[in-house]
Amino acid sequence: MTEVHDRPDLAALVGSRICHDLISPIGAIGNGVELMLMEGAAKGPEMALITESVGHANARIRFFRVAFGASGADQRIGRSEVLSVISDMTHGGRVQIDWESPADLPRRDVKLVFLLILCLESALPYGGQVQVDRNEARWALRATAPKMKVDESLWEGLINPAGLTDIGPAQVQFLLVPDEITRQHRRLTTELAATEIRLSF
Structure with a gap:
């Protein structure tokens, strides 16, 4: 029987494609808006909305490219790029992310952390804080908020994915995390509380 880590990661290949x-056409739209503003286009609320929407779309695509895209075992990503993606994605949002890590990181590690951030976002519909730390041995993520919305069946599915039977598009990350954990030969630990979630691998 073919193991998960021996199969091509079809979801990641589709995500990368x-x-x-x-990302190119969204970037082109952003450049076009900048040119229009430089040439004296009206700077009203309509243009501000377009600029903000294009910036947000570009940030999410960059984040999704890492979270859902393919990543080889030898690929690296710099902390500065990670911080840029996170800063752009959370700008003006209700969830803030504090990232502490070495300067040079395996892209596969960051892919898994980004997927887990998406899982944490689902529990923070009212906003909150996510702390990401990398020590010498493990990654640790901690989400805190005065009020959380935790679907325990989804979180249990990170450890026992066979129990995840009714998943919608907004929860697809909960299906992808166990496969990625297996591919990387990691072990995920989860701790759920009323106002805090801790994850480590």
């Missing part, structure tokens, strides 16, 4: 095909 979609993000690759979308």
Whole structure:
């Protein structure tokens, strides 16, 4: 029987293809808006909305490219790029992310952390804080908020994915994390509380 880590990661390949095909036209729209503003286009609320929306779309695509895209065992990503993606994605949002890590990181590690951040976001519909730390041995993520919305069946599925039977598009990250954990030969630990979630691998 073929092991998960021996199979091509079809979901990641599809994710890479979609993000690759979308990031260029979204960037072009952003450049076009900048040119319009430089040439004296009206700076009203309509233009501000377009600028903000394009910036947010570009940030999410960059984040999704890492979270859902393919990542080879030898690929690296710099902390500065990670911080840029996170800063752009959370700008003006209700969830803030504090990232502490070495300067040079395995892209596969960051892919898994980004997927877990998406899981944490689902528990923070009212906003909150996510702390990401990398020590010498493990990654640790901690989400805190005065009020959380935790679907325990989804979180239990990170450890026992066979129990995840009714998943919608907004929860797909809960299906992808166990496969990625297996591919990387890691072990995920989870701790759930009323106002705090801790994850480590």
